Amino acid sequence: ETGVTQTPRHLVMGMTNKKSLKCEQHLGHNAMYWYKQSAKKPLELMFVYNFKEQTENNSVPSRFSPECPNSSHLFLHLHTLQPEDSALYLCASSHLDRGTEAFFGQGTRLTVV
Amino acid sequence: AQTVTQSQPEMSVQEAETVTLSCTYDTSESDYYLFWYKQPPSRQMILVIRQEAYKQQNATENRFSVNFQKAAKSFSLKISDSQLGDAAMYFCAYTLNTGTASKLTFGTGTRLQVTL
Numbered sequence: 001e002t003g004v005t006q007t008p009r010h011l012v013m014g015m016t017n018k019k020s021l022k023c024e025q026h027l028g029h030n031a032m033y034w035y036k037q038s039a040k041k042p043l044e045l046m047f048v049y050n051f052k053e054q055t056e057n058n059s060v061p062s063r064f065s066p067e068c069p070n071s072s073h074l075f076l077h078l079h080t081l082q083p084e085d086s087a088l089y090l091c092a093s094s095h096l097d098r099g100t101e102a103f104f105g106q107g108t109r110l111t112v113v
Numbered sequence: 114a115q116t117v118t119q120s121q122p123e124m125s126v127q128e129a130e131t132v133t134l135s136c137t138y139d140t141s142e143s144d145y146y147l148f149w150y151k152q153p154p155s156r157q158m159i160l161v162i163r164q165e166a167y168k169q170q171n172a173t174e175n176r177f178s179v180n181f182q183k184a185a186k187s188f189s190l191k192i193s194d195s196q197l198g199d200a201a202m203y204f205c206a207y208t209l210n211t212g213t214a215s216k217l218t219f220g221t222g223t224r225l226q227v228t229l
Contacts, residue, residue, distance in 0.1 A: 031214040042117070043204070043219040050214050088156060094215045101148060102215050104158035 003027045006091050006105035013081065014113055021076040021108045023091030029103070030096045032074040034066060037088040037107070049074065050096055081112045115140045117207050119220035126195045127228050133180075134190045134223045136205030143167075144210040147181070147188045148217070153201040161203070164188065166210070192225075200227045 004025045013019050025032065034046040048056035049068040063085075065077040074091055088109050092102040116139045126132035138147070149161040164172045164181050171179050176193045192199055205220040 033214070033216070035217075040221065042221050043217070045216055045218075048214045048216055055214060056216065090156075090158065092158070096214060100215055101160045101163055102158075102217060103160075104150075106155060106157040109156075 003103050004091060004093055004105035006089075006108050008108060009106065010109045010111075012111045012113060013078065015081060015083075017081075018077070018079040020078065021089055021091075021110075023074040023076075023093075023105055025072055025074075025091075025093040025103070027093060027103060028095075029093035030071050031094050032068060032071070033092040033094075033102065034074070034076055035090040035092060035104075037090055039087075043090065047076075078110075081110075083112050086110055086112045115142075115207055115209070115218045117205050117218050117220040119205055119223050121223045122221070123224045123226065125226040125228060126192070126199075128195055128197060130195055131191060131193045132195055132225065134192075134203050134205075134225070136188045136190070136220055138186050138188065138205070138207050138218075140186070140207065140209075142209055146208050146210060146215075147179075148206040148208070149177070149179070149188075149190045150204045150206060150219075151199075151201045152204060152222070158204070162190065195227050197227050197229075200225055 032049045036044045047066045067075040088107045090107045091105045094102040145166045147164045150158045180189045202222045204222045206217040208215045
């Protein structure tokens with residue numbers, strides 16, 4: 001098993017659909033993150049979880065709803081998305097420590113039609 | 114707010130040659146970390162090298178080294194003896210040393226092409 005695993009790798013959904021992205025880490029980390037990567041823009045931090053508690057929400061619209069049931073799993077629930085939400089969604093994890101590097105999954109390529 | 118700027122959208126280097134990717138950042142803090150991440154076509158971000166701001170010595174990892182100029186807020190990546198497998202997007206990133214989660218601020222990336 002790789003360190004950080006994301007499923008699905010690709011997702012196409014309509015604007016009225018509800019779907020979820022899943023992230024799982026096997027590195028013993030206690031912090032997890034969702035990032036959004038859009039074309040020609042820097043990666044944007046969306047949510048941060050420390051020990052299952054959400055510590056940051058970077059003004060993300062409510063149509064994105066994160067869930068962290070334990071330190072190893074992170075979900076991003078999606079509903080009534082817009083076409084501009086199409087992007088690569090990357091999950092990452094790290095130790096809750098100073099400057100420790102984050103380990104990333106391979107991302108979910110989301111297309112909203 | 115902290116910002117990270119990569120002014121080279123694309124770079125090209127011949128195999129076995131050396132290339133330098135530029136990165137500047139803006140922060141009013143003195144204690145932070147800087148990173149270079151590589152994103153190949155597989156899309157997974159892979160850490161290339163890390164620099165702690167309070168260390169004056171430039172970090173090195175095999176063929177990869179950085180030129181960290183704290184006063185100038187510059188953090189360039191040098192790749193020596195370039196290989197075909199080095200072709201990827203390279204992202205410079207910053208995180209404040211807060212003792213909590215490592216929240217990264219990224220630049221827009223530089224696409225590196227390696228030619229024969």
